[in-house]
Amino acid sequence: MDISIKEIMDCIVNPVKSQIILTIQKKGECTAKDILSSQNDIPQATLYRTLNRLVDGGILKIVAENKVRAVTEKVYALNESFLNVNQSIIEQNDGEAYFKLFTNFMIVLMKEFQNYAEKPSINIVKDVSGFSATPIYATGEEMIEIGNKFKEIIAPYQTRNTSVKGQNMRILATIITPPNDK
Template sequence: MDTKEVMDCFINPNKSSILFLLQQKKTCTAKEIMELKPDIPQATLYRTLKQLTKVGIIKVVAERKVRAVVEKTYALNETFGPDVQTIITENNGAGYLQLFHSFMMSLLSEFKSYAERETIDILHDGSGFSASPIYVNEAELQELAIKMNELIRPYQTRSENSEVNQKLHTMAVIFTPPEE
């Protein structure tokens, strides 16, 4: 799988729009995508679906005959992308960027779903984001990550003795590579 071709899928607005939709809906036919994304011309949609399938980012999960044509149902390919350990071992920058992009797409999907609800309460729903500069060496960064993991561990499962109104949130912590 060519990394440049894969990155194009995330940069191209039509391709990324289709990927985002498939991430939300899990599966869609071309007809469903056309209804949900009317701004993508039909010919462009079919060409894009073919390219995304060829690259291996999406896959056909079902086919059914509708009159004289075969209707395909598409989904994201869960096996898409290089192995994380291989990326780390090989110091594969393009693969690392691809993993980060997938991570960010997942977070963006959650924020988009939240923002599209009919009623939201940003102040009281427990949502937000921030960035804080920190100065650490490698050992301190590892220590910080371990302490944060220990701190959140009790909150990763629903408490049996807790109030009924516990809601699932996703907490994302990002340590960027160090500045030079």
């Protein structure tokens, strides 16, 4: 099943979808009960509705169904095609598909930012919102090193710590532009 770029981008910026995907990615396979126990801020009805949408969209697959009393409990895993979509575009060196993926990424980000900016209760300083661009000089190897360090820094913040008061889901987006030839 081909997964649309729009569906992929929606998973990245939708807080509930991204929490579910991160939980399943971390554990490998999960039941809805497993997800609820680690992401207790997602209402049960929302979780089941979102799981169904993720399966319908080809993001998740059902890898097992276990009979628990009178109920069938589904076990979910990430679909390989979802995990490999970016890698496939890169391996094929498909500039057009890469640009479409980037364009959708920007559109979804802009929509999220617009939703925030239109809220009547906006407080840019208190909400710790911002954006910046910083030119750096680096080789390809140095960029990989920077990316690995960045992953290491943000890893502890990719799952919710329920013991930390005021911790809210945010979207941290990064863009690495191709080398400037000028």
